[in-house]
Amino acid sequence: MEVMVDLDLAALRAFVAVVEEEQFGHAAAVLGISQQAVSKRIAKLESQLGAELFERGRGGSTPTAAGLRLLPHARSLLVGAEAAVRSVRERVRPLRVAVLGKRMAATELMEFYLARHPRCETEIVMSNMITTSREALRSGLVDVALARAHGGPVALPGDIVAAPAYLEPLYLLVGKDHPFAGRSTIGLREVAGHPVWVPGAAVPSEWADFYRELSAFSGIPIDTGGPLENMAGIVERIADSSSLATFAGDGGQTPWHPNVRRLMIVDPTPAYPLALLWSAGDRHPGLRHLIEHVAESYNRDTAAACWVPEPDQELFGVPGVVAGP
Structure with missing residues (x-):
């Protein structure tokens, strides 16, 4: 021996x-x-x-x-x-996850995750329209970004991996005196010809490309003019108008106003394709757990009723929808 x-x-x-x-x-x-x-x-x-x-x-x-x-x-x-x-x-630093703004679906998704996994060392990093969550990932400031995987003025590097996180249905917000105010639902093509005000789409970005592609599909003119306001300012202007309308995602926190009406859009429902993005070379020990959580909670069951731009359809399992008259 x-x-x-x-x-x-x-x-x-x-x-x-x-x-x-x-x-x-x-x-x-x-x-x-x-x-x-x-x-x-x-x-x-x-x-x-x-x-x-x-x-x-x-x-x-x-x-x-x-x-x-x-x-x-x-x-x-x-x-x-x-x-x-x-x-x-050595204490492992927290997993850094970039989201775009406090009232967005990505923030809600991460807060849901942290509430159920309080021991996970995770840090939410708020980005903005200048340094977006995708840019924070590209520059190495964060490990993970919650954002659209396609579009935008700069393509993602080839080592970035994308997984579907959340299909966020869009609602139409109108004031109480708007012609659509008495409705609870509205067909997407019924909105065609009625401009929808989305001032944030004036910024060259992946979400601006989303609204451009939605406009091309649905025939809805997207108005990006006027001041670049936050959601509270947009809601105030919608409440005071008989003609303005805007989109709001159901995963975000839209400020409440008594004179604003919220209409569900159907046939199909436009949805913002929120993806989880990370570098294939990232070895942070907390990354795999977040990836598994997002994969389990992705609302894939809603995909059949949704529309997303063609580049996002394969990733999210959304069937292509042919534009009607």
């Missing part, structure tokens, strides 16, 4: 130091111990292994054939030991 030998890491460290410094005295200085201590460690190692590891001469110490065979393994063991210590002492 082969006898197991428990190698002393301190002795291995002394052995590697002598090989690299070529003298016991120099190795002792590097290690911060006495030359006698280095000699004792090497002697202990030679006794354990039953082989001489150095040839000692006036010019210094050179490794024997046995020493040369041991050297790569000794270095590997020392590297592994250091990695083991770091894995315990």
Whole structure:
């Protein structure tokens, strides 16, 4: 039966130091111990292994054939030991996830995740129209982005992986005096010819491309003029108008107003395709858990009733819809 030998890491460290410094005295200085201590460690190692590891001469110490065979393994063991210590002492930074704004579906999705997994070390990073969640991912500021996978002025790098996260149905918001105000639902093509105000689509972005593609499919003119307001300002203007209308996603937090009516859009329901995006090379230990959660919670059952732009259809499993008259 082969006898197991428990190698002393301190002795291995002394052995590697002598090989690299070529003298016991120099190795002792590097290690911060006495030359006698280095000699004792090497002697202990030679006794354990039953082989001489150095040839000692006036010019210094050179490794024997046995020493040369041991050297790569000794270095590997020392590297592994250091990695083991770091894995315990170093605290893994939180997984950083970029979302676009506080009132968006992506934020709601992440808050739902964190509420059910409170021990997950995850940090939500708020992006904006200037530094979007996709740009935060591209620049390495975050590990994950929740955003549309297609469109926008700059394509995603080839190493970015995309998975469907949420199909967010769009509703039509109108004021109480709008011609559509008495409705609870409305067909998508019934809105054709009636401009819908989406000031945020004035910014070159993946969501601007989404509304451009929706307009081309449905015949709905998208009005991007006027001030670039937040959702609260948009709702105020809709409430005071008899002609303005806007889109709102059902996953976001639309400010309540007594004079605003919310209509479900059907046949088909336009949906914003929110994807989970991450780099294939990211090895953060918290990434896999989030990917699995999003895969399990994706609302795939709604896909058959939805419309998304053609580039997103395969990823989200949405059947292509032919535009009608």
